[in-house]
Amino acid sequence: MIEKILPPWVASSDCFEDPPDVALFPEEEAAVARAVDKRRREFGTARHCARQAMAALGVPPAPILPGERGAPGWPDGVVGAITHCAGYRAAAVSLEALTIGIDAEPHGPLPDGILPSVSLPEERAAIARLDGDVHWDRLLFSAKESVYKAWFPLARRWLGFEEAHLVFSPSGTFTARLLVPGPLVEGRELTGFTGRWLVSDGLVVTSIAVPGKPTP
Incomplete structure (x- = not known):
């Protein structure tokens, strides 16, 4: 499903169930040795997806260990992102991307009281005016997660929910304007x-993929 909102120069793989025979590298096993079963399954299946996506690029299997702030550590030359929620795991990778962010969430309203803590007043006003069967509050949360995942590998610092202003188009796109100074990217400040x-199969998925060099 995630492939529908990614460019052709990004490889992806997803699962709606946890395969029973997922094999982890010893380093990965050590990383989740004390984790509860739910976390182990999320971790394992997400890495299964990541290695399938890497294989599509000709990249051999390798450990993908949690790094700073839990961000996955990719093999040299690989840029990617991982997401997981109830009933869904996915990974997206590229050899041509500057950064990638993906997120998946159950397509339902956010729990009471959450929206004000993850959004700006103008964002709440904007999504209140949008029509359709989309739970725009959940979509906003998912998109902010994708923004953070795309931001962190470039900036190496935290980005709060209130530090990016998102605007959605019902056609399936969104823009995120940073409200804090961004890092220099290829000689220019990231803004x-x-x-x-996309909303499908009871899920909302969001993606950001920034190319790192001209693609064929």
Whole structure:
């Protein structure tokens, strides 16, 4: 499903169930040795997806260990992102991307009281005006997660929910304007991202993929 909102120069793989025979590298096993079963299954299946996506690029299997702030550590030359939620795991990788952010969430309303803590007043006003069967509050949360995942590998610092202003198009795209100074990227200050979103199969998925060099 995630492939529908990613460009052709990004490889992806997803699962709606946890395969029973997922094999982890010893280093990965050590990383989740004390984790509860739910976390182990999320971790294992997400890495299964990541290695399938890497294989599509000709990248051999390798450990993908949690790094700073839990961000996955990719093999040299690989840029990617991982997401997991109830009933869904996915990974997206590229050899041509500057950064990638993906997120998946159950397509339902956010729990009471959460929206004000993850959004700006103008964002709440904007999504209140949008029509359709989309739970825009959940979509906003998912897109903010994708923004953070795309931001962190470039900036190496935290980005709060209130530090990016998102605007959605019902056509399946969104823009994110950074409200804090961004890092220099290829000689220019990063000021925001553009992304895509999709609602399908009881899920909302969002993605950002920034190319790192001209693609064929």
